[in-house]
Amino acid sequence: MNGLPEGYVINYPSTTFDSISLAQLAEVSPAIEPHCRDVLLACKRCAQALGHVDYAVPKLAYEGLTVEELYATFRAWRDQHMPAWQRTWHTVVATHGTDLRADIVPRVLPLFQPELRAVFDQNALLAFLARLLARLGGDLTALPITVENRPMPYSGAVYRLEGGSDIRVVVNANLQGYYRYFFLLHEFGHAIYYCHCPRSELLLDSHLSREIMADLWTQFLGSEPVLRELLGVPEATARSVVAAYLEYQSARLLLYMRDSMFMLELIRDPSASFAAVWRHVTREWLGVEDEHGAFETFDFLHPLDMKSYVIAQSLSRRTFQRWHERLSDPAGVGTIMPEMIAQLYRPGSSVDWKDKFNF
Secondary structure: OOOOEEOOOOOHHHHHHHHOOHHHHHHHHHHHHHHHHHHHHHHHHHHHHOOOOOOHHHHHHHOOOOHHHHHHHHHHHHHHHHHHHHHHHHHHHHHHOOOOEHHHHHHHHHHHHHHHHHHOOHHHHHHHHHHHHHHHOOOHHHOOEEEEEEOOOOOEEEEEEEOOOEEEEEEEOOOOHHHHHHHHHHHHHHHHHHHHOOOOHHHOOOHHHHHHHHHHHHHHHHOHHHHHHHHOOOHHHHHHHHHHHHHHHHHHHHHHHHHHHHHHHHHHOOOOOHHHHHHHHHHHHHOOEOOOOOOOOHHHHOOOOHHHHHHHHHHHHHHHOOOHHHHHOHHHOOOHHHHHHHHHHOOHHHOOHHHHOOO
């Protein structure tokens, strides 16, 4: 993947619903549905030519997963995060006086912005990144990573021009506050992987594994020690920000899960009504009704890749716990980065992602 952008797809929470209403999306959806169905049918033809019942089977098998395993895992995670999601949308209902319908979704993510905006000053971002890396045992100035801000139609990207020596991070210049921190850290996670991963293309981690490692870096935004000691946030404010961060992450996870299940259902039955499937998965995975029939289109460009961001968020959070307590321990300063390199980056695909992240 030399020269190709990495991690550029995580733009849904910060852009789609901020700029386009559900009603507008619902007007567009019927127009693009035939083209999206063509993608599904092409995937099915390719899979069946290789002897598979549908595209989902070989796609997931390539990543060491089965359809049944994915459903079971997602249902367990849905049940785990549903209480936080329910608290969130009941707050939206109380705040906006709306019914419990899909109109609530555009109002969920901005709910957390006041607390997050109060802390994350975009002008201090690179200084924060340098302090974070130093705390972990790294040196930002010694890395072959260049960071640029550019206007672009997505949130960020990484270009691995030459592994270990020339890696470019590009972040959408229009992002503000928390989102700017989040997407830079995610793309930086990709970049630092390419600084320390095996040089052989054959040993690079899968897309799924790389997304887990990239999201690992965004977890620092939900750490009280990081907020207090590296951003100078008072203890009470740090607790409030972490609570908002965790609620936001639950909302984001379930939204991504719904989008993933939408694609999986259609891959298994390309003849199904898009609007009917969208209403069904929104009801099952978010617990709200959606009569708009407006659907997310990302997965039609990258079939069944959205599920990687669900898995990445969940497993990166779990992996982060290996080192979280050491962030405020003076004896742990400087010990985390060497372990991340040794356990996650340097082995590459010689260690299966399920073993690497205890899946």
